[in-house]
Amino acid sequence: MVNPEVSSQAKISYRPIQPSDLNILEHIYTELFPIRAPPAFYHDVVNGCGIVSWGAVDSSRPDGQSDELIGFVIACVVLAKESEVLDMLGYDSSKSDQTLVHILALGVVEAYRNFGIASSLLREVIKYASSTPTCLSVFLHVISDNNPAISLYKKMSFKCVRRRQGFYLINGQHYDAYLFLYCINGGRSPWSPLQLLTSIVSYTRTGFNSMVGRLCKSEDGKVSTLKVGKV
Numbered sequence: 762m763v764n765p766e767v768s769s770q771a772k773i774s775y776r777p778i779q780p781s782d783l784n785i786l787e788h789i790y791t792e793l794f795p796i797r798a799p800p801a802f803y804h805d806v807v808n809g810c811g812i813v814s815w816g817a818v819d820s821s822r823p824d825g826q827s828d829e830l831i832g833f834v835i836a837c838v839v840l841a842k843e844s845e846v847l848d849m850l851g852y853d854s855s856k857s858d859q860t861l862v863h864i865l866a867l868g869v870v871e872a873y874r875n876f877g878i879a880s881s882l883l884r885e886v887i888k889y890a891s892s893t894p895t896c897l898s899v900f901l902h903v904i905s906d907n908n909p910a911i912s913l914y915k916k917m918s919f920k921c922v923r924r925r926q927g928f929y930l931i932n933g934q935h936y937d938a939y940l941f942l943y944c945i946n947g948g949r950s951p952w953s954p955l956q957l958l959t960s961i962v963s964y965t966r967t968g969f970n971s972m973v974g975r976l977c978k979s980e981d982g983k984v985s986t987l988k989v990g991k992v
């Protein structure tokens with residue numbers, strides 16, 4: 762059941778996704794995401810093959826549904842040097858064994874939205890990534906018009922670092938995506954174009970002011986006014 766009634770006594774808990782979740786996972790995934798996943802993907806998720814995952818369940822639900830998924834987050838660990846993301850952001854990752862956690866999917870069934878479940882699932886991923894000393898950051902892509910998800914990531918302190926043109930291909934049409942990054946273990950977030958511009962402007966201003974300061978100081982050490990224009 763994808764949209765169950767939510768009781769006011771809902772008791773949400775989180776656990777890894779397991780083989781018995783296969784059918785409901787596929788059902789919810791198909792319902793929530795416009796991009797189809799191959800059957801092998803679901804098998805890898807429920808068997809934890811190269812995947813880390815957390816499912817949310819409501820233990821107050823009756824009739825054998827108390828352990829049925831109502832939300833999930835699916836991620837995988839990638840070697841930083843094998844990820845195009847760090848190269849794209851200008852890091853030199855070639856000589857390291859550093860890793861990244863890539864969130865592949867995050868979803869909550871409609872009836873359980875706005876209860877903080879996705880936030881808790883993201884916290885599980887961040888906690889996991891932070892406990893791995895070699896992990897530099899958690900990252901994900903989100904389609905550029907998915908405002909609820911974008912608000913969620915911003916609220917969770919993910920930084921939007923790139924817009925990727927035509928990143929998603931859905932039903933023959935390309936859609937832009939934002940790349941969001943959450944840095945951990947001393948990893949630093951790259952400068953956005955706006956931050957870069959601001960810092961160039963501020964650097965230029967500081968340089969100009971110190972040059973003005975030098976020009977304005979006369980030989981006897983007194984400060985005079987700089988005359989601008991034809992001398």
Ligand SMILES: CC(C)(COP(=O)(O)OP(=O)(O)OC[C@H]1O[C@@H](n2cnc3c(N)ncnc32)[C@H](O)[C@@H]1OP(=O)(O)O)[C@@H](O)C(=O)NCCC(=O)NCCS
Pocket residue numbers: 793794867868869870873874875876877878879880881902903904907908909910912913914916
């Ligand atoms: C995006 C999604 C995962 C959010 O799940 P959720 O459990 O409802 O999220 P939370 O309750 O933890 O919400 C936390 C914050 O997210 C933002 N948010 C969530 N739903 C929102 C909405 N409909 N509109 C605007 N902001 C929203 C808000 O900032 C919210 O904080 P607030 O409650 O203080 O306002 C859920 O809507 C979903 O499954 N959508 C379909 C699948 C999807 O788009 N996944 C993301 C793909 S990248």
